[in-house]
Each structure stands twice: as structure tokens, then as C-alpha cells.
Amino acid sequence: QYYFSDINLNRDKFMKELMTKDDGWITFEMLLTFKRLQSLSEDKAVIVAALRKSETNLLVISDDETKVRRSPDKPLPEITEEYTKELNERTLHLKGFPLETKLDEIMTFCRQYGIVESVEMRRHMKSKIFKGCIFVVFAAKESAEKLLTADEVKYNGKDLLRE
Incomplete structure (x- = not known):
């Protein structure tokens, strides 16, 4: 879902270009x-199977299961001041993950607070090594608030910094 998310499509020219062809369908x-x-x-x-379980209904899978596209019912939002404010309210920066942590582990961790739209693992520019911090975008601002206001947030026993 990440590739079709509002967050990614607002900066990913390659995906936007792909989606202009074949009525938005992209092959697996x-x-x-x-x-x-x-x-x-x-x-x-x-x-x-994972896409079929998704709660966001962002994507549609072709009948023959060879392609996927963003749902026509979920158009890309217009980037306005209001949209940016709302997005910022759903976005958190978390720091303190072990450097060997994998994306699927972080996604699983974040999902305990609510539906996750996007996780960006921050990496060093040259080495591409994970820095131990992420940006997570939740589907609802209440999920971000739940994580932000929790008494403590630990990953594998280690406190995470939240902002």
C-alpha cells in the first residue's frame, strides 16, 4: 500500500507516471x-493476501490477481494548507529503534496504536544504514495521539523518543 499512499504519491514521480497508464493498474x-x-x-x-486483509480499502486487485491500482473512490488529495496541517497531526517521529530492526517489525509495532498509512525508516545518505528513527503516518490523528501520550513507549525493552 505504501507505493499508492498519499504520502508517497505526492513525491514519487515514477509511480505517478506509472499510474497514468492502463487505467492506473500496475502489475505485481x-x-x-x-x-x-x-x-x-x-x-x-x-x-x-496481505492487501485483501487491508482495512484501508485504498487498493483494488484485478480479478486475475496480476495487477493492482489505487481505488477510484480514493483520489489523491489536493495539497492545501489544511491538508498539510491534518497530515502533520497524524505524523510522528520515533527515535531509538535498534539499527538492525526491519520494516515489517516496525510496522507491526506501530499497528498496536492504529492503522498505519506509512513508515519511513530514516537512513544515512551514503551507507543507507538505518539510523534508528522513523516517521510514521497514521490513518487517524487519534492513533498518533495515543502513541504520543502513552506513559511509556518501549521497543524490545528500550524507550523510544517521540515527537
Whole structure:
């Protein structure tokens, strides 16, 4: 879902270009060339099953399960001052994850607070090594507030800084 999210599409020219073709459909074959998806699974059946379980209804899978597209019912929002304010209210910066933590582990951790739209693992520019901090965007501002106001937030026994 990340590739089709509001967050990603507002900055990913390649995905926007792909979505202008074939009525927005993108093959799983193409998506499986993306490193972020490969880090989660390279098995199309696993990806299709995960998308079918999604609570966001952001994506539609083709009947033959070879392609996926953003739901026509969920158009990309216009970037306005109000939208940016609302997005900021749903976005948190978390710091203190072990450097070897994987994306799927972070997603699982964040989901205990609510539906997650996006997780960006911050990496060093040259080495691409994870810095131990993330930006997480929740579907609802209440989920972000729940995490932000929790008495303590620990990952594998270690306190996380939240802002």
C-alpha cells in the first residue's frame, strides 16, 4: 500500500507516471522490482493476501490477481494548507529503534496504536544504514495521539523518543 499512499504519491514521480497508464493498474511483476516491497516479501500470493486483509480499502486487485491500482473512490488529495496541517497531526517521529530492526517489525509495532498509512525508516545518505528513527503516518490523528501520550513507549525493552 505504501507505493499508492498519499504520502508517497505526492513525491514519487515514477509511480505517478506509472499510474497514468492502463487505467492506473500496475502489475505485481513491476511492484516486485521495488526494494521496499522485496524487503517484506517477494511472493505475489503473500502480497495479494496481505492487501485483501487491508482495512484501508485504498487498493483494488484485478480479478486475475496480476495487477493492482489505487481505488477510484480514493483520489489523491489536493495539497492545501489544511491538508498539510491534518497530515502533520497524524505524523510522528520515533527515535531509538535498534539499527538492525526491519520494516515489517516496525510496522507491526506501530499497528498496536492504529492503522498505519506509512513508515519511513530514516537512513544515512551514503551507507543507507538505518539510523534508528522513523516517521510514521497514521490513518487517524487519534492513533498518533495515543502513541504520543502513552506513559511509556518501549521497543524490545528500550524507550523510544517521540515527537
